[in-house]
Amino acid sequence: MSQHDLYAIIRQQQKQLAAIQAQIQVLIARVGGVGAERRVEGSNTGSHMEVVKPSTFNGKAGKVGGFVTACKLYLRIKMRKVTVEEQIQ
Helix, strand or coil, rough: CHHHHHHHHHHHHHHHHHHHHHHHHHHHHHHCCCCCCCCCCCCCCCCCCCCCCCCCCCCCCCCCCCHHHHHHHHHHCCCCCCHHHHHHH
C-alpha cells in the first residue's frame, strides 16, 4: 500500500468521524442538551426510574455473571444523583 493510499484512507476516516460527530450534535440538540433533565410521558425513563433489587444469589457458578451485572446496574441507577460523599457513607 502506498503512502498516497494511506493518506486517502485517513481523509476518508476523518470525513466519517466528522459526519458522526455532526449526527451526535443533532441528537444532543433534540433531547435538550447533555445532562438536561427530561421526562417522557408514559415511560420509565428520566429522573424517576425505579429498578428492582437483584434477587439473592443462589450460589450457582453459572449465575455469577448475571448476578454481578444486576448488582452493578442496580447500584448505578440508585447512585446516579447521589454525591460521592453520600455514596461513601
